[in-house]
Structures are given as C-alpha cells and as structure tokens.
Amino acid sequence: MSPDPAVVRASLADATPDVFWTDRPGLRPDPRPALTGAGHRADLVVVGGGFTGLWAAVQAKEDDPSRDVVLLERGRLGVAASGRNGGFVAPSLTHGLAQGIACWPDEVETLERLGTENFAALAETLTRHGIDADFHVPGELTLALTEHQVPTVREAYELHRAHGVDVSHLTAEQARARVDSPRYLAGVFDPTVGLVDPGRLVWGLAAAAERLGVRVHEDTAVTAFDREDGAVVVRTEWGSVRADRVVLGTGAFRGLLRRLALWTLPVYDHVLMSEPLTPEQLGRIGWEGREGLADAGNQFHYYRRTLDDRVLFGGYDANYHFPGRIDPRLEQSSSHDLLARHFLEIFPQLEGVRFTHRWAGVIDTTSRFTPVFGTALGGRLAYAVGYTGLGVASTRFGARVALDLVDGRDTEVTRLGMVRRKPVPFPPEPIRWAAVRATRASLAAEDRTGRRNLWLRGLDAAGIGFDS
Known part of the structure; x- marks a missing residue:
C-alpha cells in the first residue's frame, strides 16, 4: 500500500539540501591552501582529491617515502562522489561476482582473490594510520521485494556458494526476523561487506597522506597538461607544477582527458538521511545486526544504519542529463520524493520519521560496470575511473593499478584483462x-x-x- 502523500511530504519538510557526511562543521577539517604560482616541482602529481587520488597519494608514499607527491583537488576534499555515497565497502572489484564471471570468466578467481586482499589491506591501513572512519563489517542483506526476485536471490546464493563465499539464504520469515518489513520475500546474506563513514574516510586519508609528506592543495582546479622536456606541466587556475608522473582520478569529471567521455557516463544517484531513530522506532523494525541492505531489482535501493541510528536510504533512480550534463542545480529533484515514498512502503511502521538531509551525487559508470584504466601523454599520465557506484574499496585497487601503470611496472594487476582491455564505448549524442x-x-x-x-x-x- 502506498503511503499518504501528505505523510511523504511531511517526512521531507525539514530536509536540508546538503550532504550529511560533510555537513558536520565540528568534524570537517579546515581547508588546505590552493596551489599558487609557477615553478613548483614534484615527482608525482595526483589530480583529484577523492578516494582514488587519496589512495594513490598514500600508497605512493608508502612505496617510496622519498617520492615528492602533490595532490590537487579542485574544490574541497570529499565534495564529489567520495563524500556523497552510502559508505558500503564491498570486496568486489567487478561490481559483483556475477558481473565478474560475465566479463572475465578466465580471471574471476584471481579478481576475487585480489578483491579480498584489497579489502584486508584497506582495513589494515585504517588501523595502522589511526583513521577513525566508523569502519565495521556487519555484512549485507540483498532482499527480494517481488515474487520474481525470489529466484534471483536464490541464484545469487548458489553462485556465491559455488565460488566459496560463505553466504546464507533466508526465507521471508528469516529475513523479517533480521529486519522487519512486509515487503521482504527472501534474502541472501553476504558477511564480507563492510560499512564506513565516507566523510571521515576522506578526511582521515588526507590527514594520513599529509603525515607521510604529501602536499595537499584544495580549491585548485587543473586546467591543462603540457608535455615539456620529458615531464608534464600541470597547469592550474593560479599556477603550475612540473611533474615526472601524473595520476588522474577525477571520476565523472572527465574534461581533462577527452577520451574518457568514450567510456564513462555521468549519472545522478539520490540519497536521503533520516533523523536518529528512537529505541522504540528501532524496536518496530529490528535490524539489530546493522547489516547493509539492498533489494534485488535492477533499479535498487541501498540502505543502512549509521552508528548514531540514522537510516541512509538511496538509489533506485539513475538520472542521465543530456548531453552528460553535471550541474549542482540537478541535485535536488523529484527522486527524493520517490525515495521517501519507497522508504515508507518498505517500513510503514516508521511513519512519522523525518529526513534531515537530501542530496545527490554523480556516478561515473561504464558499459561493463567495472573501471577503465589507461595511460596518456606518452605513458607519463595514468588514469583509473568508472567505478559505477562501487568504489569505496575498489578505488584503493584502482589507485594501485594507476601507480603501477604510470611507473611502467609489469605486475599482476597490470597484466589483468580488466586493466588491459577497455569497455565497449558509449555511442555519441544524441x-x-x-x-x-x-x-x-x-x-x-x-x-x-x-x-x-x-x-x-x-x-x-x-x-x-x-x-x-
């Protein structure tokens, strides 16, 4: 049964049009200075201050502490996809096991192992650098909301079990015993998926990079790359820096390297964050295990509890604006009304809950859902983009690939077909x-x-x- 439209409107009445994760003044660090003036020099310049860029900077310094690394972010750290997502930390590098099998059947076992190793290394890095990002591993429940999704969930369970993943199948009653919704008809539980506060993760990685000696500059938009005497001159609004190597991790913002428009498509994903639930409200739905939740449709929702008992609820719509337009004015839309209605359809017992924040972010998707890697400028620049909404963990791997590519290293990851072969390009407009x-x-x-x-x-x- 659809909720009363007046109830839906009331749930959104006080929602701030801003990102919850970065709308916390007591936690957000002061801005770093912009890079100004010409004549700067670095061994490596990292363009983009999201997860890919931050992981590249940290790993580059851990590989070689003497390497001089500069990171340039055009706005504030975490303002784009890395600070706007749901904070799901999945070990998959291939947008799920089924997609990995479909795209890379001969490599899937290697990709699964590398994904598990990458996940473990991410957790170890957070511990070693003392990064408090609310990282925990409660697992993820994928739930059938319609009768025809029930066999889909069962097939996912059987596929993962066949590949050694210790997933569990849940009947409707077992699913509702974990999280109580009248919509749940079956489920599969994957214990390997974690959750994190993405804002804290961005800020923690930036602080760790600076402790390692990385020079971080915000409000520094890169405008061009020029090859000059065996180096790359990275030009910005207010200056320039000459570098031996460049790693590009700009996600959906691809203007610096036009070829990326062939392989990436910017789509808007919308998110709501609720007020903290009371113990009585939580008692109506259970959810004591704090699992991440998703449903099994093509247009799916993802939702989770934060450690202060808010509920983040996002997904479903994936809005593409002609001709690949990215504009802050597109962030507030009727998709939020749709999300609020769907939230109350899944949890009718939470009628009266209010949302405090509503926002959207741009996902850089590819035609195969997995990232695209490559080099430019005679091999002195490497890029890793196209995580298709599953990049919180896999950006660390993507940064590793980009560093190996730009340094000309022949490694296990640079030999992967996923790295060597590009996805099918998207057609031109219209x-x-x-x-x-x-x-x-x-x-x-x-x-x-x-x-x-x-x-x-x-x-x-x-x-x-x-x-x-």
Missing part, C-alpha cells in the same frame, strides 16, 4: 541519450514483470549494461 532512456525503461519493465526484453538481451550479448 544516440547515447536515446540508448540510456531505452535501457532505463527496459530495466524498469523487467522489475515490474520479471521478463528481460529484446533490448536488454541485445545489450547482454554485446557485453553492455546500465546499472542504478
């Missing part, structure tokens, strides 16, 4: 816009009916997808 609209409509139809139409089957055959 075909791209039409293809996205057709795909979204087809995915929504499959969610309603359980049937995959000819358009989606064609995309499957071509190795192309689109994910919310």
Whole structure:
C-alpha cells in the first residue's frame, strides 16, 4: 500500500539540501591552501582529491617515502562522489561476482582473490594510520521485494556458494526476523561487506597522506597538461607544477582527458538521511545486526544504519542529463520524493520519521560496470575511473593499478584483462541519450514483470549494461 502523500511530504519538510557526511562543521577539517604560482616541482602529481587520488597519494608514499607527491583537488576534499555515497565497502572489484564471471570468466578467481586482499589491506591501513572512519563489517542483506526476485536471490546464493563465499539464504520469515518489513520475500546474506563513514574516510586519508609528506592543495582546479622536456606541466587556475608522473582520478569529471567521455557516463544517484531513530522506532523494525541492505531489482535501493541510528536510504533512480550534463542545480529533484515514498512502503511502521538531509551525487559508470584504466601523454599520465557506484574499496585497487601503470611496472594487476582491455564505448549524442532512456525503461519493465526484453538481451550479448 502506498503511503499518504501528505505523510511523504511531511517526512521531507525539514530536509536540508546538503550532504550529511560533510555537513558536520565540528568534524570537517579546515581547508588546505590552493596551489599558487609557477615553478613548483614534484615527482608525482595526483589530480583529484577523492578516494582514488587519496589512495594513490598514500600508497605512493608508502612505496617510496622519498617520492615528492602533490595532490590537487579542485574544490574541497570529499565534495564529489567520495563524500556523497552510502559508505558500503564491498570486496568486489567487478561490481559483483556475477558481473565478474560475465566479463572475465578466465580471471574471476584471481579478481576475487585480489578483491579480498584489497579489502584486508584497506582495513589494515585504517588501523595502522589511526583513521577513525566508523569502519565495521556487519555484512549485507540483498532482499527480494517481488515474487520474481525470489529466484534471483536464490541464484545469487548458489553462485556465491559455488565460488566459496560463505553466504546464507533466508526465507521471508528469516529475513523479517533480521529486519522487519512486509515487503521482504527472501534474502541472501553476504558477511564480507563492510560499512564506513565516507566523510571521515576522506578526511582521515588526507590527514594520513599529509603525515607521510604529501602536499595537499584544495580549491585548485587543473586546467591543462603540457608535455615539456620529458615531464608534464600541470597547469592550474593560479599556477603550475612540473611533474615526472601524473595520476588522474577525477571520476565523472572527465574534461581533462577527452577520451574518457568514450567510456564513462555521468549519472545522478539520490540519497536521503533520516533523523536518529528512537529505541522504540528501532524496536518496530529490528535490524539489530546493522547489516547493509539492498533489494534485488535492477533499479535498487541501498540502505543502512549509521552508528548514531540514522537510516541512509538511496538509489533506485539513475538520472542521465543530456548531453552528460553535471550541474549542482540537478541535485535536488523529484527522486527524493520517490525515495521517501519507497522508504515508507518498505517500513510503514516508521511513519512519522523525518529526513534531515537530501542530496545527490554523480556516478561515473561504464558499459561493463567495472573501471577503465589507461595511460596518456606518452605513458607519463595514468588514469583509473568508472567505478559505477562501487568504489569505496575498489578505488584503493584502482589507485594501485594507476601507480603501477604510470611507473611502467609489469605486475599482476597490470597484466589483468580488466586493466588491459577497455569497455565497449558509449555511442555519441544524441544516440547515447536515446540508448540510456531505452535501457532505463527496459530495466524498469523487467522489475515490474520479471521478463528481460529484446533490448536488454541485445545489450547482454554485446557485453553492455546500465546499472542504478
């Protein structure tokens, strides 16, 4: 049953149009100074102060403490995808096991091992550097909300068990015993997925990078790269820095390297954050294990409890704006109203809960859902982009790949097919816009009916997808 529209409106009445994670003045560090003036020098310049850039800077200094590293962020640290996501920390490098098998059947075991090792190394790094990012590993429940999603959940369970992942299958009653919703019909529990406060993670990694000797500059927009006498001159709004090597980790913001527009597509994902739930409200839904939750549709929700008992609720819509437009004015939309309605459909017993924050972020998706890697400027620049919303952990791996590529190292990760081969490029506009609209409509139809139409089957055959 759909909730009363007046109740939905009331739940959003006081929601601040800002990102909860970074809207905490007592926690957010003071801004770092911009880079000004010409004549600066560095061994490595990292462009982008999100997770990829921060992990690249930290790992570069851990590899070689004498390496002079500069990190340039065009705004404030954490203002883009790295500070706007749900904080789900999955060990997968391939957007899930099924996608890994579909794309890299001969490498999937290696990719799964590397993902597990990357996850463990992330946790170890946080401990070693004393980064308090509320990191914990309660696991994730994927839940069937419709009858045709029940076999989908069962198939996911069997696939993971066949590949040695210790997942559990849950009946409707078992799922509701963990988290009580009248919508839940079945579930699969993956104990390997963690949760983190992404704002604290960004700030903690930046502080760790600075302790290692990285020079971090905010409010420093890079405008161009020039090759000059065997080096790269990184030009900014207010100055420049000459570097031997450059790592580019700018996510959906791809203007500095035009070729990235072939492989990445910027889509908006919307998020709500509730007020802290009272013990009585929590008692209505259970959720004592604090698992991360997601549903099994193409257009899926992801939701979680924070350590202060708020509920983050996001996903479902994946909005692409012609012709790949990114604009802060697009962040507030009717998608938030849709999310609030869906929240109350899943948890009708939480009627009366208010949301304190509403925001959106841009996801850099690729046609295969996995990142794209490569080099430019004669090998002196390497890039890692296209995490498709699953980058909290895999950005650490992507940074490792980019560092190995830019240093010309022949390593296990640079030999991977996922690294060496590019995804299918997206078509030019306006075909791209039409293809996205057709795909979204087809995915929504499959969610309603359980049937995959000819358009989606064609995309499957071509190795192309689109994910919310």
